[in-house]
Structure formats: C-alpha cells, structure tokens
Amino acid sequence: MNIAVLGTGSVGQTLSGKLLELGHKVVMGTRNVAEAQSRNTKDGYGNPGIGEWIKSNPGVKLATFADAISFGQYIINATQGGKSIAALKAGNPGDLDGKIIIDIANPLDFSKGMPPVLIPELCNTTSLGEEIQKAFPQSYVVKTLNTMWCGLMVNPAMIGGGDHNNFLCGNNSEAKIEVRKLLFQFGWKEENLVDLGDITAARGSEMILPIWLRVMSVKHNGAFNFKVIS
Amino acid sequence: MNIAVLGTGSVGQTLSGKLLELGHKVVMGTRNVAEAQSRNTKDGYGNPGIGEWIKSNPGVKLATFADAISFGQYIINATQGGKSIAALKAGNPGDLDGKIIIDIANPLDFSKGMPPVLIPELCNTTSLGEEIQKAFPQSYVVKTLNTMWCGLMVNPAMIGGGDHNNFLCGNNSEAKIEVRKLLFQFGWKEENLVDLGDITAARGSEMILPIWLRVMSVKHNGAFNFKVIS
Numbered sequence: 506m507n508i509a510v511l512g513t514g515s516v517g518q519t520l521s522g523k524l525l526e527l528g529h530k531v532v533m534g535t536r537n538v539a540e541a542q543s544r545n546t547k548d549g550y551g552n553p554g555i556g557e558w559i560k561s562n563p564g565v566k567l568a569t570f571a572d573a574i575s576f577g578q579y580i581i582n583a584t585q586g587g588k589s590i591a592a593l594k595a596g597n598p599g600d601l602d603g604k605i606i607i608d609i610a611n612p613l614d615f616s617k618g619m620p621p622v623l624i625p626e627l628c629n630t631t632s633l634g635e636e637i638q639k640a641f642p643q644s645y646v647v648k649t650l651n652t653m654w655c656g657l658m659v660n661p662a663m664i665g666g667g668d669h670n671n672f673l674c675g676n677n678s679e680a681k682i683e684v685r686k687l688l689f690q691f692g693w694k695e696e697n698l699v700d701l702g703d704i705t706a707a708r709g710s711e712m713i714l715p716i717w718l719r720v721m722s723v724k725h726n727g728a729f730n731f732k733v734i735s
Numbered sequence: 736m737n738i739a740v741l742g743t744g745s746v747g748q749t750l751s752g753k754l755l756e757l758g759h760k761v762v763m764g765t766r767n768v769a770e771a772q773s774r775n776t777k778d779g780y781g782n783p784g785i786g787e788w789i790k791s792n793p794g795v796k797l798a799t800f801a802d803a804i805s806f807g808q809y810i811i812n813a814t815q816g817g818k819s820i821a822a823l824k825a826g827n828p829g830d831l832d833g834k835i836i837i838d839i840a841n842p843l844d845f846s847k848g849m850p851p852v853l854i855p856e857l858c859n860t861t862s863l864g865e866e867i868q869k870a871f872p873q874s875y876v877v878k879t880l881n882t883m884w885c886g887l888m889v890n891p892a893m894i895g896g897g898d899h900n901n902f903l904c905g906n907n908s909e910a911k912i913e914v915r916k917l918l919f920q921f922g923w924k925e926e927n928l929v930d931l932g933d934i935t936a937a938r939g940s941e942m943i944l945p946i947w948l949r950v951m952s953v954k955h956n957g958a959f960n961f962k963v964i965s
Contacts, residue, residue: 622938734895
C-alpha cells in the first residue's frame, strides 16, 4: 500500500521504518525537503536528524507535504499537533478526499516550558482529531496510537506481552476497520483495541498526554502504556 | 480519626460509609443541613438521596460545611468540582490550617450536555487540586482517587485482584504518607499507588476524566480502572 507519513521527527521515522519493513511504499512529507535533508543534529533523546535518518533508510522517500499527500492512499499525521492542519492543508485541493487520515499527533504546547500543556484551542471542548475532521470533511479521520511512545506503537509486544490498550475513534466504521488491519500488522491484537466511538472521543485520548508525561517523568522511561482493568 | 467528608452525593456517601465501617468518626458537610435531610429522590444511577441515606446510616452525622471542617482532622473533598472552593471557604477562618485536604473531586462541567467537559478555568494550565492548594496555602492538599468510580475507591479488590493503579500527588511528602495509610485501609496496596509528584500533577489525573467517561459509555459500567503496564 502507498502510505504518506507527514512529519519527520522520531514518531514519523519510527512509523516509516516499520511500514517499509512491512512491505508498504512510504513517502515522508515535510515542509521543506532541502532543509530537511540537511538537518543532521540529534534531538533531545538522541534520535537522528531526518537528514541522517533518510540516508540510512533509502527505501523511504522524502517529499513535500503536497507530494506525499498526493502519493498516499493512507495519510499518517505525525506532525506537531499545532502544525498539523497547516501541513494537511498544504495538499493539492481534493487530494485528501475519500482518504483515511490516521491521526497519531497530539496538540502539545511547549511554549510555556516543560512539561508541555495542551494547546488550549485544541483541547477539552474540541480536539486536534475533531478539528482535522472539520477541516477535511471528505476525509475519514481515525485517531489512534497517540497515547503512547512511538516505539510501542509499532511493537506493542515490547511490554507486558502486548497486553495493554490502544484506543481508536472516528466517525466512519469502515475506515476504522481498515486502520485496525494496519494495527494488526504492527502487532496489535483485536482484544487490546478499544473503539471509543466517534471522533469527539479524541478529546479524551489527547487529554491523556498530561498524565502520560507525568508517569514518564516518574519512570524515566517511555516504554509503558495504560491498560483498562475490569 | 475524625474525618470530614464534604459532599453528600454517591461519592460522599460511599466514602463516609466505608470510613465509618473502618472505625473512624465521620461528619458529612453540606451547604444546607435541613434541605439535605429532606432530599429523598434517587439520583440518575439509583443511589439514594442524602436524606434517605443518612437515616439508614445513623453513625454518620450531617453538618454544615463549617462544622464538618471544624470537626475533621482530615478533610475529604467529594463536592462537585465547580463548587469545591466555595465549600472549603465556608469553613471558619484558620480551621483548615495544618490539615490534610484529600481532594477526590473533578472539575466537571455538565452545562453543555453529556458527556461533560472539564471546567475550562480549572484544567490544562491549572487544576482543581492546584487551585485548592492556592486558596488554602496552610493546608496540605493531596489529590487522589479521582480517576475512578467511587465503588472502586474503597474496594479496589473488586476488579483484577486489586492490581490496577491509584495516582496521588501533592506538595507535602508527609501528608502523602498519611494519605497512603488511609488508602491501605481501603485495600490499596503499596505497589499500586503511583506518586506523580507535586500538586501540579493534578492536571494530568483530572484530565483522565474525558477518556474515563468514554470508556464507561462503551463498557456501560463504571467498575474499571487504568493500570500502567511496563
């Protein structure tokens, strides 16, 4: 399948690498290709800059947001939440129509220091997932995977035998079925997927981030996830 | 121990009943005692009105917020989040100084329909727990138990052998040690308590509510909780 991954940070890199390994064709979308290719400084966690990463992963193509969106049958939004709608709007008119947008981003606001808060205009009474769906009403937005570290997104068996939860929500049932198939390829099991209903549930899954960040600061490690016990 | 439970809804009733069973002396605080005594209509979940409940639980005394606060060595805040600070301010000047306030409330806003959102002025960049601590700087606020249904608060073994998590946070380490002792009496085990640090972590635990409400609407049952898997 042809998949566009928007965003070149560690989340975009992790998803793109896994999708390629699974046999998909992957184009990573970025704002400025030349600038991205020259970005070689590691991030705060020691992950490579995208320029270095793309050289070690020649199977993944780097393109503008517009070219990536045009290429993708599925679009994975792994951009910074505050820049997601602009990135998606960089697509050519109509290029997102009828496509599934898998939104794994969070509307984090780092402007007030650490730990980040959520962007007030994108939380509580709305959410990034909802605002993307409103901006692209002909697309099928499915919010998922945003409640965990990217290493677990594509390798849930890394902890607890994979027995922890991934939430998903979206307005279109068939789109959610398609996204589940991709999640199964990542190693998720049916019994660990929790469908929360329509896209308004993205408020809840995005609002997990503040406690996720606090738990991470206590554990000094992002390799954990939540499980619903009943 | 003398414990004040502020709030007469199902959460206040459940906590008060359990504390009495454990041998504590309990005074429930309410705005208007006479009005509360005559409140006999069941709530939406079939829980008794406080008037009826107090008749069946004669060991618990009903008093004004001020009298309850004056009586309590510990104060448990089980009021509606939007009314919590007013309830605590009803105490006589200085009556909360040096006392532990166990804040188990959430700043839910039902004014826009179901499911509720959080009160915007009490979330994301602040929290109910933080605002209570600011309003009563001589008290020791510990936020805990607010991420689950009240039945589980006092009986964690009801699900999963009790192996799920209760978060707590607060600025004073000794106050958190005291609150842990009470949590142990409720049946919580040390290994299931997650100390998230200072009271600003209340943002995270209160912001769990939106996904909690969505999971409840999927499960049609409040007897579930989150566990951190790593």
